[in-house]
Amino acid sequence: xxxxxxxxxxxxxxxxxxxxxxxxxxxxxxxxxxxxxxxxxxxxxxxxxxxxxxxxxxxxxxxxxxxxxxxxxxxxxxxxxxxxxxxxxxxxxxxxxxxxxxxxxxxxxxxxxxxxxxxxxxxxxxxxxxxxxxxxxxxxxxxxxxxxxxxxxxxxxxxxxxxxxxxxxxxxxxxxxxxxxxxxxxxxxxxxxxxxxxxxxxxxxxxxxxxxxxxxxxxxxxxxxxxxxxxxxxxxxxxxxxxxxxxxxxxxxxxxxxxxxxxxxxxxxxxxxxxxxxxxxxxxxxxxxxxxxxxxxxxxxxxx
Amino acid sequence: xxxxxxxxxxxxxxxxxxxxxxxxxxxxxxxxxxxxxxxxxxxxxxxxxxxxxxxxxxxxxxxxxxxxxxxxxxxxxxxxxxxxxxxxxxxxxxxxxxxxxxxxxxxxxxxxxxxxxxxxxxxxxxxxxxxxxxxxxxxxxxxxxxxxxxxxxxxxxxxxxxxxxxxxxxxxxxxxxxxxxxx
Numbered sequence: 171x172x173x174x175x176x177x178x179x180x181x182x183x184x185x186x187x188x189x190x191x192x193x194x195x196x197x198x199x200x201x202x203x204x205x206x207x208x209x210x211x212x213x214x215x216x217x218x219x220x221x222x223x224x225x226x227x228x229x230x231x232x233x234x235x236x237x238x239x240x241x242x243x244x245x246x247x248x249x250x251x252x253x254x255x256x257x258x259x260x261x262x263x264x265x266x267x268x269x270x271x272x273x274x275x276x277x278x279x280x281x282x283x284x285x286x287x288x289x290x291x292x293x294x295x296x297x298x299x300x301x302x303x304x305x306x307x308x309x310x311x312x313x314x315x316x317x318x319x320x321x322x323x324x325x326x327x328x329x330x331x332x333x334x335x336x337x338x339x340x341x342x343x344x345x346x347x348x349x350x351x352x353x354x355x356x357x358x359x360x361x362x363x364x365x366x367x368x369x370x371x372x373x374x375x376x377x378x379x380x381x382x383x384x385x386x387x388x389x390x391x392x393x394x395x396x397x398x399x400x401x402x403x404x405x406x407x408x409x410x411x412x413x414x415x416x417x418x419x420x421x422x423x424x425x426x427x428x429x430x431x432x433x434x435x436x437x438x439x440x441x442x443x444x445x446x447x448x449x450x451x452x453x454x455x456x457x458x459x460x461x462x463x464x465x466x467x468x469x470x471x472x473x474x
Numbered sequence: 475x476x477x478x479x480x481x482x483x484x485x486x487x488x489x490x491x492x493x494x495x496x497x498x499x500x501x502x503x504x505x506x507x508x509x510x511x512x513x514x515x516x517x518x519x520x521x522x523x524x525x526x527x528x529x530x531x532x533x534x535x536x537x538x539x540x541x542x543x544x545x546x547x548x549x550x551x552x553x554x555x556x557x558x559x560x561x562x563x564x565x566x567x568x569x570x571x572x573x574x575x576x577x578x579x580x581x582x583x584x585x586x587x588x589x590x591x592x593x594x595x596x597x598x599x600x601x602x603x604x605x606x607x608x609x610x611x612x613x614x615x616x617x618x619x620x621x622x623x624x625x626x627x628x629x630x631x632x633x634x635x636x637x638x639x640x641x642x643x644x645x646x647x648x649x650x651x652x653x654x655x656x657x
Contacts, residue, residue: 271648290650312646317646422620432614435613445612473608
């Protein structure tokens with residue numbers, strides 16, 4: 171039988187159509203009979219941006235119940251929208267950072283990253299003062315008795331929250347996007363785990379859950395956001411969200427608060443009175459890999 | 475009075491101050507100094523600062539010093555405060571350049587104006603002007619609280635020992651796992 175003939179005879183009950191119909195019927199039967207309503211809803215959940223408010227409310231309720239059961243303490247999952255007239259920017263004072271890595275672990279604590287396999291959003295790079303910023307020869311595994319180590323400086327790198335984000339452009343399913351307040355987020359339920367975004371990101375800022383994330387119940391942070399620090403599952407990509415669950419409440423990100431030397435600054439780029447605007451107007455500022463036109467909203471500066 | 479052996483200025487005369495600050499809303503509400511805005515000094519925002527980190531049992535200084543005749547001679551201290559190692563332009567300065575000899579519970583500026591310990595940033599700012607300007611703008615110093623709310627400040631002395639202000643080195647947190655270890 172020629173291919174052409176096969177395509178043009180759809181009405182005939184052949185082997186293929188029979189199997190299709192049988193498969194559909196049996197899986198539908200399976201879903202309605204053996205799978206709970208919750209699981210059915212989760213399976214057919216749409217991507218975040220096409221959900222109605224009612225649907226979001228229902229999903230949040232379902233997730234709260236699920237996490238509360240899973241971790242044995244009351245969880246809240248919010249989907250708080252951006253505050254009007256905000257566009258977030260971040261400042262990091264290279265002349266202050268001493269490389270203590272307190273930000274790395276405060277971030278893990280706040281954002282419910284997997285402890286094992288280990289996922290960190292912030293990578294602190296140690297570089298030589300003599301050579302200046304040089305990614306090729308930077309060391310992220312330094313382990314000195316005391317920091318800052320003689321003759322070295324530190325450059326912490328996390329998501330640069332680009333205005334022109336290559337990761338967003340590369341996602342084949344639209345599971346990652348820029349929010350109106352400038353935060354690049356991931357819908358963990360829509361991500362297919364292809365990791366194209368990780369290849370596209372020039373800053374190595376995205377992390378993949380290669381294994382089942384292990385988050386001990388006693389370490390879990392129960393104040394979560396749907397697009398931020400709610401618990402993730404195996405096979406999805408995650409990243410820094412400027413602590414979306416905190417900054418949309420007006421709070422500073424966890425890394426800003428924990429920094430013992432006050433090297434980390436955060437604020438609204440649209441507010442002329444904000445700290446970040448003061449930095450842009452008065453300090454020497456640089457962005458990483460400017461030549462790639464990713465337009466980061468993460469500004470490194472020299473406070474001295 | 476029992477004398478504290480370690481870093482007298484620094485060990486927080488805390489009990490009284492801590493208690494009073496706890497009474498006032500979680501410890502961050504106590505001090506109100508002059509009003510100023512971030513760059514210009516306009517009368518807008520109050521600077522809220524937690525109590526100064528005075529050493530335990532050391533304040534008020536007048537408790538011991540009231541009976542003593544001030545000795546203005548520059549010298550090495552032997553009986554008391556001998557644990558303070560001055561590493562802050564020590565060649566050119568000593569105690570009485572900042573501490574007031576007459577009113578022992580106060581500091582004083584270069585022009586002789588008395589400055590409360592709660593407002594010690596005014597003293598520091600005489601030499602470190604650009605730092606003071608950045609600190610008021612919220613650029614120098616640790617930020618806690620709300621990016622869209624009232625700024626919360628710490629005194630210079632909360633992070634820098636005024637007698638030896640260089641920020642101390644510390645043990646870093648552990649490095650990340652190398653990829654080979656991921657299971």
